[in-house]
Amino acid sequence: MDLSSVSSFVGSVLAISTPLLLVASLELLVQRSGVINLGVEGAMLIGAFTAYAVTLHTSNPLLGLLSAIALGSLVSIIFTIMTVYMKLDQIVVGVSISMASIGLTSYLYRLIAGYGPPPKIESTLSDIVSPTLKSIPIAGETIFQNPLTPISLALPIVSWLLLGRSVAGAMIKASGEDPGRACRLGVDVAMIRFILLTLEGAASGAAGGLLSIGYYGSFLENITAGRGYLAVALVILSSWSPSKLLSAVLIFGLAEVAQLRLQASGIIEIPYQLALSVPYILTLAILAISGGGKRAPRSLGSSEYEC
Amino acid sequence: MLARSSSIVTGVLIVVSAPLLAISILSLVSGVGVSDTLYWVFWGGFSPTQIPEAMLRATPILITSFGLSLAYLARIWNIGSEGQILLGAVTSAWIGLHLGGLGILGIIVSIIFGGLCGGLWALIPGVLRVYRGANEVFGTLVMNYLALYLVSYLLQGPLRSPTSLFPETALLSKDLWVEPLIPGTRVNAFVLISPAVIVPATYILIARSTLGIKLKVVGDDVEKARYYGVETGRVIMITMFLSGFLGGVAGSSEVLGIHHRALPSISQGYGYLAIPVAVIASLEPRLILPLSIYLGGVVNGIEVAQMNLSIPSGVSYVIQGVLLIASLPMTRMGRR
Numbered sequence: 001m002d003l004s005s006v007s008s009f010v011g012s013v014l015a016i017s018t019p020l021l022l023v024a025s026l027e028l029l030v031q032r033s034g035v036i037n038l039g040v041e042g043a044m045l046i047g048a049f050t051a052y053a054v055t056l057h058t059s060n061p062l063l064g065l066l067s068a069i070a071l072g073s074l075v076s077i078i079f080t081i082m083t084v085y086m087k088l089d090q091i092v093v094g095v096s097i098s099m100a101s102i103g104l105t106s107y108l109y110r111l112i113a114g115y116g117p118p119p120k121i122e123s124t125l126s127d128i129v130s131p132t133l134k135s136i137p138i139a140g141e142t143i144f145q146n147p148l149t150p151i152s153l154a155l156p157i158v159s160w161l162l163l164g165r166s167v168a169g170a171m172i173k174a175s176g177e178d179p180g181r182a183c184r185l186g187v188d189v190a191m192i193r194f195i196l197l198t199l200e201g202a203a204s205g206a207a208g209g210l211l212s213i214g215y216y217g218s219f220l221e222n223i224t225a226g227r228g229y230l231a232v233a234l235v236i237l238s239s240w241s242p243s244k245l246l247s248a249v250l251i252f253g254l255a256e257v258a259q260l261r262l263q264a265s266g267i268i269e270i271p272y273q274l275a276l277s278v279p280y281i282l283t284l285a286i287l288a289i290s291g292g293g294k295r296a297p298r299s300l301g302s303s304e305y306e307c
Numbered sequence: 308m309l310a311r312s313s314s315i316v317t318g319v320l321i322v323v324s325a326p327l328l329a330i331s332i333l334s335l336v337s338g339v340g341v342s343d344t345l346y347w348v349f350w351g352g353f354s355p356t357q358i359p360e361a362m363l364r365a366t367p368i369l370i371t372s373f374g375l376s377l378a379y380l381a382r383i384w385n386i387g388s389e390g391q392i393l394l395g396a397v398t399s400a401w402i403g404l405h406l407g408g409l410g411i412l413g414i415i416v417s418i419i420f421g422g423l424c425g426g427l428w429a430l431i432p433g434v435l436r437v438y439r440g441a442n443e444v445f446g447t448l449v450m451n452y453l454a455l456y457l458v459s460y461l462l463q464g465p466l467r468s469p470t471s472l473f474p475e476t477a478l479l480s481k482d483l484w485v486e487p488l489i490p491g492t493r494v495n496a497f498v499l500i501s502p503a504v505i506v507p508a509t510y511i512l513i514a515r516s517t518l519g520i521k522l523k524v525v526g527d528d529v530e531k532a533r534y535y536g537v538e539t540g541r542v543i544m545i546t547m548f549l550s551g552f553l554g555g556v557a558g559s560s561e562v563l564g565i566h567h568r569a570l571p572s573i574s575q576g577y578g579y580l581a582i583p584v585a586v587i588a589s590l591e592p593r594l595i596l597p598l599s600i601y602l603g604g605v606v607n608g609i610e611v612a613q614m615n616l617s618i619p620s621g622v623s624y625v626i627q628g629v630l631l632i633a634s635l636p637m638t639r640m641g642r643r
Binding site for chain 2: 038082088089091092093095096097099100101102103104106107108110111114226229271273274276277280281283284287288289301
């Protein structure tokens with residue numbers, strides 16, 4: 001393999017890893033604060049659709065991305081109201097939000113696109129990266145292939161620093177281990193969860209936007225295809241450690257690219273339905289291996305606590 | 308007691324109004340008058356000529372929500388009925404293709420295999436829950452998508468009829484068709500038999516049986532249930548299997564009674580529509596039939612409205628999602 005094929009391979013791995021890292025890094029923080037959010041799949045879908053619709057009408061991918069971030073946050077805020085404040089079951093709420101999002105985005109997409117071929121957008125997210133950065137050899141087509149990849153690579157490091165080296169991190173962990181006690185010691189557990197969940201919604205919206213206006217150039221029904229759920233499962237698999245999460249996502253990206261290339265070159269032939277099932281199969285396998293997870297934050301998934 | 312009845316009233320109001328509210332908003336978005344839409348929804352759902360179609364759609368919802376209501380009584384949230392219905396339908400058709408000439412016996416065998424397949428599919432997340440502590444909502448949801456892809460593969464590949472233009476199985480032999488009983492309609496034996504069996508069965512099992520009490524104890528407090536000697540793991544796996552089995556039977560009824568083959572669109576979201584019905588039925592079993600018929604009618608009415616007005620399809624997915632979200636607060640109601 002020469003240098004350019006190596007950098008194209010690495011570029012593909014990072015392309016697959018970026019949306020997962022964006023969502024999973026924040027899901028990790030959210031789970032450390034005691035909340036499991038399966039609504040990320042929905043926030044990603046809404047983000048993907050919003051970014052597409054806005055970019056289609058304005059031809060401005062940056063505006064598309066920002067709208068995706070805004071609406072992704074909104075989805076997360078709805079989740080927060082229902083779980084943190086109304087104290088409904090986190091998993092059931094998350095799943096319902098994601099399901100409703102599939103319906104809503106498919107409906108709205110048909111409304112603007114009809115049944116013909118999907119209208120393609122004119123410029124994609126990678127067009128808003130400055131040409132200087134893109135002209136850097138190797139890094140230009142790997143790390144700077146789109147504006148979100150460098151951010152996504154920084155996020156696990158930031159989370160690691162935040163959790164291990166800061167007061168805020170200590171407060172997040174306290175909320176996830178024993179929210180009642182944290183609350184009695186003056187930590188505003190609900191506020192911490194609210195902030196983290198909103199940020200996660202923003203990141204998920206951006207990740208969804210990356211799929212539609214970064215990679216596909218249009219929207220597809222259920223474009224996220226389980227990546228949000230997979231991100232949640234990868235957090236569980238990495239036993240809530242940012243460094244393990246980073247490696248888990250990169251290994252998944254590597255395996256996925258290898259699989260895609262082997263298939264494209266005709267070395268292996270698998271039905272496309274099996275390829276599409278991979279995120280779901282992995283999610284189920286991770287659930288089976290890790291189960292409840294002995295190292296899970298102690299109050300993960302339960303919204304009730306007494307202050 | 309008062310809390311329970313008021314929560315049932317709230318639940319019914321939510322299930323009745325949420326789809327109407329959602330379709331009204333969506334038709335506004337599409338630029339169609341709300342009153343036009345609602346007229347077609349009600350005409351398509353509940354006018355005398357359309358009632359048989361509404362009952363036809365209510366049947367899989369009724370069968371599925373019966374199994375689910377038992378699971379929900381124990382607070383085991385199987386949301387994977389859609390996948391269980393699909394796989395039940397495909398298995399039932401596949402077995403049925405080998406049973407031509409057996410008549411009623413073939414029909415029974417086909418139903419049983421459809422149910423078994425749905426039950427086993429539901430048992431996977433049940434086993435993961437009991438032995439691995441994996442959350443069953445997450446598990447059954449993921450299994451839904453896997454079922455979707457598996458069925459798509461089977462219908463495009465090994466089970467596809469060589470003579471058909473679409474991804475679907477061949478037609479079953481005529482003696483396996485459960486024919487309409489009322490001339491001029493599609494109302495078949497399933498539509499008439501299932502309420503006659505399910506309505507009393509739901510009531511007796513939930514309100515008047517020791518199984519119902521056991522399930523309720525598991526639902527209220529797993530620790531306490533263990534203390535009383537209820538084997539909670541077994542209860543979870545049995546209810547998962549049973550609810551999946553009934554989902555499979557619902558799929559089978561669609562194959563044998565209506566389409567006479569398996570096709571990808573065999574379940575019109577019945578697995579999701581059954582969820583709110585089952586949540587309420589676990590609190591008040593007598594409501595299982597009226598709610599199933601109502602949702603069957605609304606779904607049929609929405610189809611009719613879509614055909615007559617320029618509303619894009621896909622509305623039913625939104626309704627399913629909205630109903631799911633709306634029925635959430637109900638999962639906490641009535642008990643505790």
